[in-house]
Amino acid sequence: MKILLKRFFYVDRYSPGLFFIVVSILFLCVIDALLTLDLLNRGAYEINPIMAYFLEFGPYTFFIAKYLLTIIPAIFLLMFGNIVLRIIRSTRSVLYAMAVFYFAVVAMQLYLVSNVTSSPDLKLPPKMLTDTQIVCRM
DSSP: OOOOOOOOOOOOOOOOOHHHHHHHHHHHHHHHHHHHHHHHHOOOOOOOOHHHHHHHTHHHHHHHHHHHHHHHHEEEEEEETOOOOSSOHHHHHHHHHHHHHHHHHHHHHHHHHHOOOOOOSSEEEETTOSSSOOOOOO
């Protein structure tokens, strides 16, 4: 008696432009994390509560969490790039929006790095932004 095994294969071909967008998102994510850590060293604070939580465990945990929280959705959006949703034209447009968003964030952080002087004093976030006091130490 023969047992027939069904095998499923997922094969998809991606355009060089889409590959460039995904690599750009990952590169900008790494630059964003490094600039964030530099700004925190200069006295800034993290207002994103999710990233502030990971920052409590140290810069390496912050960096890994930030990278994973970016790469996992980017991979899923890439895999399902040909799916059309009712709300958006395609999931590819979400990847383009992510790239534009990260570019804007990195541009803002470069502006802040060039205009913020180093401050050895640790600053607490304003009370209106958070109910808990978070001090970032490197």
